[in-house]
Amino acid sequence: MNEHQKIAVFGGGSWATAIVKMLTENMETVGWYMRNTASIRYIKENDHNPKYLSSAELDANHLDLSNDINYMVANYEVLIFAIPSAFLTTELHKLKESLAGKTIFSAIKGIVPETGLIVGEHFNTIYEIPLENIGVITGPCHAEEVAMERLSYLTIACQDEEKAKKMSKALESDYIKTKISDDIIGTEYAAMLKNIYAVAAGIAHGLGYGDNFQSVLMSNSIREMKRFIKKVHKMKRNINDSAYLGDLLVTGYSTFSRNRQFGNMVGKGYTVKSAQMEMSMIAEGYYATKSAFKIKEDNGTKTPIIDAVYTILYDNKNPKKEFKKLTNKLD
Amino acid sequence: MNEHQKIAVFGGGSWATAIVKMLTENMETVGWYMRNTASIRYIKENDHNPKYLSSAELDANHLDLSNDINYMVANYEVLIFAIPSAFLTTELHKLKESLAGKTIFSAIKGIVPETGLIVGEHFNTIYEIPLENIGVITGPCHAEEVAMERLSYLTIACQDEEKAKKMSKALESDYIKTKISDDIIGTEYAAMLKNIYAVAAGIAHGLGYGDNFQSVLMSNSIREMKRFIKKVHKMKRNINDSAYLGDLLVTGYSTFSRNRQFGNMVGKGYTVKSAQMEMSMIAEGYYATKSAFKIKEDNGTKTPIIDAVYTILYDNKNPKKEFKKLTNKLD
Numbered sequence: 001m002n003e004h005q006k007i008a009v010f011g012g013g014s015w016a017t018a019i020v021k022m023l024t025e026n027m028e029t030v031g032w033y034m035r036n037t038a039s040i041r042y043i044k045e046n047d048h049n050p051k052y053l054s055s056a057e058l059d060a061n062h063l064d065l066s067n068d069i070n071y072m073v074a075n076y077e078v079l080i081f082a083i084p085s086a087f088l089t090t091e092l093h094k095l096k097e098s099l100a101g102k103t104i105f106s107a108i109k110g111i112v113p114e115t116g117l118i119v120g121e122h123f124n125t126i127y128e129i130p131l132e133n134i135g136v137i138t139g140p141c142h143a144e145e146v147a148m149e150r151l152s153y154l155t156i157a158c159q160d161e162e163k164a165k166k167m168s169k170a171l172e173s174d175y176i177k178t179k180i181s182d183d184i185i186g187t188e189y190a191a192m193l194k195n196i197y198a199v200a201a202g203i204a205h206g207l208g209y210g211d212n213f214q215s216v217l218m219s220n221s222i223r224e225m226k227r228f229i230k231k232v233h234k235m236k237r238n239i240n241d242s243a244y245l246g247d248l249l250v251t252g253y254s255t256f257s258r259n260r261q262f263g264n265m266v267g268k269g270y271t272v273k274s275a276q277m278e279m280s281m282i283a284e285g286y287y288a289t290k291s292a293f294k295i296k297e298d299n300g301t302k303t304p305i306i307d308a309v310y311t312i313l314y315d316n317k318n319p320k321k322e323f324k325k326l327t328n329k330l331d
Numbered sequence: 332m333n334e335h336q337k338i339a340v341f342g343g344g345s346w347a348t349a350i351v352k353m354l355t356e357n358m359e360t361v362g363w364y365m366r367n368t369a370s371i372r373y374i375k376e377n378d379h380n381p382k383y384l385s386s387a388e389l390d391a392n393h394l395d396l397s398n399d400i401n402y403m404v405a406n407y408e409v410l411i412f413a414i415p416s417a418f419l420t421t422e423l424h425k426l427k428e429s430l431a432g433k434t435i436f437s438a439i440k441g442i443v444p445e446t447g448l449i450v451g452e453h454f455n456t457i458y459e460i461p462l463e464n465i466g467v468i469t470g471p472c473h474a475e476e477v478a479m480e481r482l483s484y485l486t487i488a489c490q491d492e493e494k495a496k497k498m499s500k501a502l503e504s505d506y507i508k509t510k511i512s513d514d515i516i517g518t519e520y521a522a523m524l525k526n527i528y529a530v531a532a533g534i535a536h537g538l539g540y541g542d543n544f545q546s547v548l549m550s551n552s553i554r555e556m557k558r559f560i561k562k563v564h565k566m567k568r569n570i571n572d573s574a575y576l577g578d579l580l581v582t583g584y585s586t587f588s589r590n591r592q593f594g595n596m597v598g599k600g601y602t603v604k605s606a607q608m609e610m611s612m613i614a615e616g617y618y619a620t621k622s623a624f625k626i627k628e629d630n631g632t633k634t635p636i637i638d639a640v641y642t643i644l645y646d647n648k649n650p651k652k653e654f655k656k657l658t659n660k661l662d
Contacts, residue, residue, distance in 0.1 A: 140546040151658060152543040179662045210481035215471040215581035219573045226571075240557075240571070242550045242662060250546035253584050327482060331510045331573060 005166055008076035010069070010091070012036055016082035017053040018143035019107055024062045025173040031064045033072040035091075040065045056147035073097040078105065078167070080137065081119065085110030086282060088119070092127075099127050103163055105135040105156075109191035110284040111291040118188045132160040135167060136188045138243050140250035149175040155243035157181040157188075181243060185233035190225060190244040193306075195285035196292055197221040198251040199263035200309050203319050206267020213327075217305070218252050220330045224303050228292070231301045259285035266312060267319050289313055304329040336497055339407035341400070341422070343367055347413035348384040349474035350438060355393045356504040362395045364403040366422075371396045387478035404428040409436065409498070411468065412450065416441030417613060419450070423458075430458050434494055436466040436487075440522035441615040442622040449519045463491040466498060467519045469574050471581035480506040486574035488512040488519075512574060516564035521556060521575040524637075526616035527623055528552040529582040530594035531636050534643065534650050537598020544658075548636070549583050551661045555634050559623070562632045590616035597643060598650050620644055635660040 008031025009020050016034070023030045034040060042050045044060045066072055073079065074097045083091055085108050106119035115122055120136060123129040135158035145152055154171060158164035159182050168178035181187060197218070204217055225248065226239040239245060251257045262283035265275035276282050293310040296303045308326040311317040339362025340351050347365070354361045365371060373381045375391045397403055404410065405428045414422055416439050437450035446453055451467060454460040466489035476483055485502060489495035490513050499509035512518060528549070535548055556579065557570040570576060582588045593614035596606035607613050624641040627634045639657040642648040 139543070140550075141543050142541075145541045145543045148541070150539075150541040150543060152541075153547045153662065177658070177662075208481075210473075210476040210479070210483075211581055211585060212470070212472050212476045212481060212483035215577040215584075216484045216573050218580055219471075219571055219577035222571050222576065223569070238554070240550055240553050242547050245553065246546040246550035249549055249580070249584075250542055253546075253580075254542060327508070331484065331508075 005078055005170060006076045007031065007078045007080065007170060008033060008064075008072045009080045009082060010072065011082035011084075012039055012049070012052065013082065013084065014052040014143040015107060017049045017056055017058070018141075018146035019080060019082055019137070019171070020063070021056045021058060021146060022171045022173065022176055024059055026170055027062065029062055029064050031066070031072050031076045033066055033069050035067055037067050040067060053143050053147050069094050070097045073099065073102070078103045080105045080107055082107040084108070085112050085119065085284060085287065088112055088122070089114050099123070099129060102129070103133045103135065104129055105137050105167060106188060107137040109138070109188075109195065111192055111287050113287045116291045116294060118185075118192055120184050120188050131184070132158070132163075134158070134184060135163060136184050136191070137167070137171070138187045138191045138247060140242055140246035142250065142254065142256065144256065146176070151175050151177070153177045153179065153242050153246070155179050155181050155187060155241070157184045157243070159184060179242070183233075183235060183237050186229045186235065186237050187243045189229050189232055191247055192284070192288045193225050193228060193292060194248040194251050195259045195283065195288045196306055196309055197225070197248055198254075198257045198259035199266075199283065199285040199289065199313075200305050201252045202257075202260035202263020202265075203267035203309070203312065204323060205260070206264040207320055207323055209323070214252075216330055218248065221252065221305055222248055224305050228296065228301050228303060228306075231299045232295065259283045262286065272313050272316070286313060336409055336501060337407045338362065338409045338411065338501060339364060339395075339403045340411045340413060341403065342413035342415075343370055343380070343383065344413065344415065345383040345474035346438060348380045348387055348389070349472075349477035350411060350413055350468070350502070351394070352387045352389060352477060353502045353504065353507055355390055357501055358393065360393055360395050362397070362403050362407045364397055364400050366398055368398050371398060384474050384478050400425050401428045404430065404433070409434045411436045411438055413438040415439070416443050416450065416615060416618065419443055419453070420445050430454070430460060433460070434464045434466065435460055436468050436498060437519060438468040440469070440519075440526065442523055442618050444618045447622045447625060449516075449523055451515050451519050462515070463489070464494075465489070465515060466494060467515050467522070468498070468502070469518045469522045469578060471573055471577035473581065473585065473587065475587070477507070482506050482508070484508045484510065484573050484577070486510050486512050486518060486572070488515045488574070490515060510573070514564075514566060514568050517560045517566065517568050518574045520560050520563055521578055523615075523619045524556050524559060524623060525579040525582050526590045526614065526619045527637055527640055528556070528579055529585075529588045529590035530597075530614065530616040530620065530644075531640050532583045533588075533591035533594020533596075534598035534640070535654060536591070537595040538651055538654055540654070545583075547661055549579065552583065552636055553579055555636050559627065559632050559634060559637075562630045563626065590614045593617065594640075603644050603647070617644060
């Protein structure tokens with residue numbers, strides 16, 4: 001159906017694996033870059049990823065696997081990045097091939113720590129990729145449910161409608177419905193901000209707040225998100241669309257969310273450092289909090305929830321006291 | 332603090348008990364009408380309700396308990412109704428005392444089955460209570476968390492701001508924060524509609540849809556609720572405030588919600604009748620669906636979720652097929 005598009009996925013984690021699975025439903029060949037050569041060998045022999053989303057069946061006959069990022073960029077036109085934001089710059093520094101003329105979709109949902117930019121902005125600013133060649137693939141979507149082929153809805157954002165439509169067609173199937181949008185900035189900020197609100201939900205849960213409070217926290221979170229995104233990029237959007245509110249809810253109400261788990265440990269009294277060590281990975285919301293706080297300091301948006309999470313994570317303030325203060329600012 | 336207001340609560344269930352508990356934090360005497368004389372005796376002796384919310388500690392010294400509805404109406408000025416909507420008219424038919432001059436707050440969150448009206452409209456239409464004497468007490472608030480004194484937020488709606496403020500003061504405490512609103516129609520419709528969406532969430536869960544779909548369903552539900560309420564009573568409101576979105580979320584994401592449980596059984600294949608018998612009570616959302624469907628038929632609002640629930644509950648259509656059709660209308 002989409003044989004004329006050459007699409008490659010960059011990243012070996014759960015979300016990258018889920019996207020590869022979706023694409024193989026429609027395409028003869030999908031390029032797939034990951035660093036880990038042992039995983040590549042395993043996938044070729046066993047038709048599933050040994051380390052992430054291992055329940056997802058993949059057909060290696062339709063995969064062009066490589067751990068050479070330059071091979072992948074040279075041979076594919078549409079590049080989907082699903083590498084954790086913390087590792088993105090390290091990977092991109094390996095590039096000798098040019099990104100000029102490529103279409104780049106971000107499926108990262110985070111901030112590039114080194115530049116404090118969302119991924120689309122990073123490619124636009126640092127690699128001079130024109131905005132019409134940049135897109136975003138966003139949920140609400142847990143990769144685990146894609147593996148189980150449970151019905152999920154994706155939003156594909158690109159200012160070039162044709163590119164958004166092509167990517168939609170490449171991803172949709174019996175269990176994936178897609179919708180297009182031209183809000184590349186808003187959808188990517190929403191995907192990033194929701195991780196902070198998931199950390200907040202986790203802290204609240206860790207502190208012993210109940211379901212009544214969680215619903216108030218989510219109600220305030222979506223209003224705060226709306227203010228924040230409007231300040232960054234004003235355009236007509238319905239903040240209650242799935243790409244914004246749905247994405248917030250699937251993360252904020254999920255006990256599987258790494259951001260929520262991280263917040264939960266902090267709420268229970270772990271130090272930030274020990275929570276990170278215990279989880280053996282750093283939740284995206286940790287970086288997102290720092291960047292979002294800086295942005296709101298610059299543009300003056302009222303963000304009591306981001307502020308509370310920031311002071312807890314970066315100023316080592318007492319979560320119980322900070323949330324007590326926060327409860328007086330919510331309604 | 333509020334000794335000058337004479338407030339009585341009508342109803343013996345969980346939510347009535349929670350409201351009584353909140354009021355006794357602030358008031359010397361709270362009137363409490365319930366039918367069951369055995370429960371009244373038990374509360375007087377043991378300081379808690381034996382049948383509902385039995386973990387909530389109540390101080391009987393501050394309660395004026397009676398099973399005589401006329402005594403209660405004659406002796407109190409502000410009447411809070413927290414009787415399940417299915418029993419409201421039966422109770423009101425016992426009235427010989429006039430309701431003229433009384434202030435009436437609805438904490439019922441349902442439709443009066445006999446008239447198809449929300450409770451405020453019912454008192455306004457049938458008992459000619461002027462709108463400025465009618466108020467609404469709404470969540471997001473599970474009664475169970477009030478019993479545990481977990482922080483919860485209430486919205487008190489009344490067109491007479493003074494009356495809303497007085498009721499707010501009577502209810503607020505260390506664990507209850509309140510907010511006032513003048514949207515008595517919208518808040519009460521929201522409280523009613525959210526039960527339908529909780530039934531829908533239950534059906535989806537019973538059919539095997541996952542968290543990704545639930546978040547899309549809730550995102551579409553709040554947009555549908557906004558359209559519905561706007562058509563019924565147009566005014567400036569933020570549908571993402573706690574009284575609307577928060578209330579939807581606390582119910583839609585709660586496994587304790589009777590409406591969600593009811594929907595879950597229907598989704599799993601129980602007939603409506605057998606699900607109701609199994610639960611030994613009828614979920615508010617069952618009546619709400621019929622009334623909301625009639626209202627939207629009259630005013631032409633686009634309500635795919637209400638329509639799907641209606642055809643399943645009242646036309647005995649197959650839940651799996653109806654939800655399959657519904658998934659194509661959501662985004």
